[in-house]
Amino acid sequence: MAYELYYWDGLQGRGEFVRLALEEAQAPYVDVARGAKKNGLGTDALLAALDTEAPYPPYAPPFLKDGDLTIAQTANILFYLGPKLELAPRDEGLRYVANGLQLTIADLVTEAHDTHHPIASGLYYEEQKAEAKARATDFIDNRIPKFMGYFERVLAQNPHGPKHLVGGALTYVDLSLFQIVEGLRYAFPKATKHFADHYPHCVALHDAVETRPHIAAYLASPRRIPFNETGIFRHYPELDKAKR
CATH class of the missing domain: 1.20.1050.10 (Glutathione S-transferase Yfyf (Class Pi); Chain A, domain 2)
Structure with missing residues (x-):
């Protein structure tokens, strides 16, 4: 299953630090806000993910979804992804x-x-x-x-x-x-x-x-x-x- 990256369309911003890790590792991911609305993606999908009634909603992009898990904040996302992408120290x-x-x-x-x-x-x-x-x-x-x-x-x-x-x-x-x-x-x-x-x-x-x-x-x-x-x-x- 591909990771879902939520960040604003049209700018690198803080989401770029996550993109670089995903690209280096060749990990499958969807840049949600940059996708087509007909496919359930785009800015509306990002805003809907922010306005969720689910427990522990993210405050703002970037945030990452890995299955049922949502991880917010750039450093936190990278701390999570690092070992999975073999981009973190083993120690x-x-x-x-x-x-x-x-x-x-x-x-x-x-x-x-x-x-x-x-x-x-x-x-x-x-x-x-x-x-x-x-x-x-x-x-x-x-x-x-x-x-x-x-x-x-x-x-x-x-x-x-x-x-x-x-x-x-x-x-x-x-x-x-x-x-x-x-x-x-x-x-x-x-x-x-x-x-x-x-x-x-x-x-x-x-x-x-x-x-x-x-x-x-x-x-x-x-x-x-x-x-x-x-x-x-x-x-x-x-x-x-x-x-x-």
Whole structure:
């Protein structure tokens, strides 16, 4: 039975971290909101799954259905899928390390989103441009170096070598860091121009993931939604600046 992934159509968003794991593992899945209404899919199906009267409904996408089980929240979904897709450490203790790293990535994703919506998600970007400029400047000067410097250090201190964040084999966290580098480069091309100089291990991991056969095929396919200005990572030139 195929996994059912519920996330908004037309944007990568937080659902992309789950898609990358499913694509790397070649796991069968249905991207529900992107399906045809005549097949019982589409946005209406997503909204119906949110408005369910069943116990423990999800708060918001992304969430995943595996048979009768519904798992919400990106890090939680990946913690569940990791062992099933052979994208988690075999050591149980390291699985919690991986989950902690994924939760840190979730913090970074939230801060990236807040560069263009620093006051309220319900307001348009154009209604908070001045505040967004100040938030993006701090994000570039202080928050990106703090997060990326941390991941660089985790890679450098991995006892198995700097090719992976956890253990000696690919995990879902490596795929997620790839997406972080991709997203930051899209949103802030000036600020990330010298990423390879500052964070060589992170960029090397990104480049290695990018060339993995299943990921490369996915990135070249129409299943990969392009970055755009409705997602988490948005390129507004006025918010980007060269890293000092």
